[in-house]
Amino acid sequence: MIKYVFLLITIFFTSSFLNAGQIYINVGSAHVKKSLLALPALNYYGSFSSGKRAVKTGQEIYKVIKNDLQVSSYFSFVDPAAFLEDTKLTGLKPKPGAPNGFDFNKWKVIETDFLIRIGYKINAGKIEMDAYVYYVPQAKTVFARTYKAELSMTRSLAHRFSNDLVVELTGKKGIFNTKIAFTANLHGKFKEIYVMDWDGHKSSIKRITRSKNLSISPDWSPDGKKLAFTNFAYHPKARTRNADLFLYTFATGKMELVAYKKGTNSGATFHPNGRYVYYTHSRNAVSDINRVDLVSERISSIIKGRKKWTLDLEPHISADGNQIVFSSTRSGRPMIYTMSINGTSLKRRTFAGWYNSSPRFSPDGKKIVFAGQDRGAHKGGFFDIFIMNTDGTNMQRLTSAMKVNSSKNANNEEPSFSPDGQKVIFTSDRTHRKQLYIVDIDGSNERRITFDRYNYEKPRWSPYLEQ
Amino acid sequence: MKVIQAYDGLTPFSKNIVISLGLHLFIISIFTIKFTLFKTENIIFENAIRVDMVALPEKIKSKTAKPSKIKNKTVRLKQKKKKAKYFKKKQLKALKELKAMSALDQIKQDLINDEKNKENTNNKPKDPVFKGNIIASGDSLDGLNQLKYNKYLSEVKRRINQNFVLPAYLNNQDLKAKALIAIDMQGYIIKKEILETSNNNLFDQSVLTSIDKSSPLPQPPDRLKSLLSKNSFILSFP
Numbered sequence: 001m002i003k004y005v006f007l008l009i010t011i012f013f014t015s016s017f018l019n020a021g022q023i024y025i026n027v028g029s030a031h032v033k034k035s036l037l038a039l040p041a042l043n044y045y046g047s048f049s050s051g052k053r054a055v056k057t058g059q060e061i062y063k064v065i066k067n068d069l070q071v072s073s074y075f076s077f078v079d080p081a082a083f084l085e086d087t088k089l090t091g092l093k094p095k096p097g098a099p100n101g102f103d104f105n106k107w108k109v110i111e112t113d114f115l116i117r118i119g120y121k122i123n124a125g126k127i128e129m130d131a132y133v134y135y136v137p138q139a140k141t142v143f144a145r146t147y148k149a150e151l152s153m154t155r156s157l158a159h160r161f162s163n164d165l166v167v168e169l170t171g172k173k174g175i176f177n178t179k180i181a182f183t184a185n186l187h188g189k190f191k192e193i194y195v196m197d198w199d200g201h202k203s204s205i206k207r208i209t210r211s212k213n214l215s216i217s218p219d220w221s222p223d224g225k226k227l228a229f230t231n232f233a234y235h236p237k238a239r240t241r242n243a244d245l246f247l248y249t250f251a252t253g254k255m256e257l258v259a260y261k262k263g264t265n266s267g268a269t270f271h272p273n274g275r276y277v278y279y280t281h282s283r284n285a286v287s288d289i290n291r292v293d294l295v296s297e298r299i300s301s302i303i304k305g306r307k308k309w310t311l312d313l314e315p316h317i318s319a320d321g322n323q324i325v326f327s328s329t330r331s332g333r334p335m336i337y338t339m340s341i342n343g344t345s346l347k348r349r350t351f352a353g354w355y356n357s358s359p360r361f362s363p364d365g366k367k368i369v370f371a372g373q374d375r376g377a378h379k380g381g382f383f384d385i386f387i388m389n390t391d392g393t394n395m396q397r398l399t400s401a402m403k404v405n406s407s408k409n410a411n412n413e414e415p416s417f418s419p420d421g422q423k424v425i426f427t428s429d430r431t432h433r434k435q436l437y438i439v440d441i442d443g444s445n446e447r448r449i450t451f452d453r454y455n456y457e458k459p460r461w462s463p464y465l466e467q
Numbered sequence: 468m469k470v471i472q473a474y475d476g477l478t479p480f481s482k483n484i485v486i487s488l489g490l491h492l493f494i495i496s497i498f499t500i501k502f503t504l505f506k507t508e509n510i511i512f513e514n515a516i517r518v519d520m521v522a523l524p525e526k527i528k529s530k531t532a533k534p535s536k537i538k539n540k541t542v543r544l545k546q547k548k549k550k551a552k553y554f555k556k557k558q559l560k561a562l563k564e565l566k567a568m569s570a571l572d573q574i575k576q577d578l579i580n581d582e583k584n585k586e587n588t589n590n591k592p593k594d595p596v597f598k599g600n601i602i603a604s605g606d607s608l609d610g611l612n613q614l615k616y617n618k619y620l621s622e623v624k625r626r627i628n629q630n631f632v633l634p635a636y637l638n639n640q641d642l643k644a645k646a647l648i649a650i651d652m653q654g655y656i657i658k659k660e661i662l663e664t665s666n667n668n669l670f671d672q673s674v675l676t677s678i679d680k681s682s683p684l685p686q687p688p689d690r691l692k693s694l695l696s697k698n699s700f701i702l703s704f705p
Binding site (some may be wrong): 022023024025026027028029030031032033034035072073074075113135138166169170171 | 620623624627628629631632633634635636637638640669672673677695698699700701702703704705
């Protein structure tokens with residue numbers, strides 16, 4: 001009987017493929033490889049009066065571009081020792097068109113896929129950079145562009161080039177000019193809000209608050225022009241401090257008070273429309289999720305704790321504005337829940353683990369990242385970063401690390417997606433201090449981006465920013 | 468009371484017989500009551516497992532006798548002239564009829580023979596006859612050839628997929644393309660072209676490169692060489 005069934009199936013498939021003398025084959029998914037990129041040192045064409053500064057600028061641009069393109073995961077780099085021509089002596093354009101042009105064949109021989117040639121000059125505190133990108137197998141120019149900026153904006157210039165290359169090859173925006181907002185104690189014992197480039201370079205760190213007390217939990221507005229955060233502000237009438245919600249505008253430096261109900265107003269997150277800010281209000285062992293309208297200043301209760309000791313906190317809104325994800329202890333232990341923004345369809349999404357918190361939607365709304373602990377800290381439990389589909393399926397662990405010189409596992413917490421949804425930034429105490437790390441959403445290419453002995457908390461990756 | 472007296476008067480053997488009869492009657496009455504007053508359950512005689520005989524053995528055909536040839540015998544009769552004329556006419560008529568009948572039989576036989584000859588010359592495959600445990604042949608490719616065909620196609624797919632390499636920056640862009648190839652009897656790719664472009668030059672190049680690197684494909688199985696070299700392959704990437 002089985003033989004006849006098999007025969008019928010094969011006859012069916014044969015007849016469906018054998019159609020008018022053609023045989024159909026689905027080849028299947030491709031094997032993916034990184035492209036080989038040759039990035040020679042930059043050629044300086046300016047006057048030599050700039051001297052050492054010019055050399056240093058060129059080296060800085062080179063480092064920024066190389067780091068950006070390495071993190072993109074699209075490229076592996078040709079060792080400069082393998083170059084067959086001296087790029088200091090050859091021009092930026094190929095021969096035979098350009099005098100003293102470089103030879104494509106010398107790059108083909110070492111199997112280069114892409115070649116970047118950059119020349120720059122510095123004049124009166126300004127930098128001008130000519131960048132050419134070539135696809136070597138076809139001896140084709142991918143793009144050629146000139147960049148001009150103040151010398152102080154050199155790093156931004158380099159990030160801009162990396163973004164342009166990614167856009168040209170993939171059609172998608174690059175993340176190299178995005179920023180990270182975070183809380184840290186970089187200036188004394190108090191925690192303040194800071195913003196820095198995504199790559200964590202020290203020179204890019206900008207201080208936002210100078211409260212000299214606790215300023216915590218920043219988050220970006222959808223247009224990247226404002227920051228919402230919590231500060232323990234002093235209430236003169238009550239003669240006490242209260243954790244109030246503030247709004248900071250980058251362009252003006254202005255600070256506005258938006259929510260100051262007695263208790264703790266924290267964990268702010270914007271709705272995609274930029275008008276509403278959702279946050280957690282905690283008082284007397286009860287924690288609710290509220291919403292403040294930045295236009296009318298009206299505060300609404302969104303998720304109310306049903307009884308004492310019920311905590312509903314850490315809200316995040318999906319990019320389409322239709323879903324809210326939050327952490328709740330309504331079933332006993334802190335677990336991840338989703339709900340429609342209108343208050344219907346409340347669903348529990350995690351059932352495993354001891355403590356699941358800090359949930360965030362991916363920019364495309366298909367994934368949720370969170371920090372999870374599989375047993376209590378008193379039993380040796382530790383936090384790791386997890387990613388899952390929004391319905392709770394296909395859960396994967398992204399991190400796993402031991403503390404330095406210890407047999408204990410490190411705590412990896414407070415995740416936040418990059419605006420392209422391909423990377424996650426998080427804090428880790430593996431060096432016995434909370435430092436910032438990034439990892440791809442498949443758990444690969446983990447790299448550290450802060451290298452000091454400060455404690456960083458609540459990193460929030462900015463949206464795409466205007467260049 | 469009389470019954471009891473009569474019972475007491477019996478011998479022990481007779482008493483036992485009476486008791487036995489009584490019990491028998493009791494049991495019979497129970498069943499009679501059950502049968503008449505209560506619905507009986509239908510006993511289902513259907514088989515728990517149904518086995519359809521795919522084929523029965525061939526019936527042994529008895530050879531049919533061939534129609535015997537009728538010998539034309541002329542019957543000569545001695546009769547008076549008048550009567551002879553009449554009988555002669557009758558005879559002639561009977562003879563004609565007999566000849567006609569034998570001619571029809573002959574035509575029938577000739578037709579049968581012709582059909583047999585035609586079948587032999589055309590070499591028509593006989594209709595599949597299911598006999599007991601023998602599996603009948605399939606419609607287009609038979610069982611073993613079908614297996615070889617499928618195996619060859621999956622080998623072609625595996626070979627081309629092995630050589631289908633995309634740069635990382637082209638992945639996750641939902642690019643798709645279709646290519647057409649033709650092979651010769653040895654498996655060498657003699658024709659390749661892009662049927663549906665992905666609108667990305669580098670992706671199309673990767674598709675053509677994967678085809679170039681895959682040549683020569685495995686040699687088609689002997690029985691399928693002509694089939695596979697006459698048909699072209701349409702490859703979908705991915």
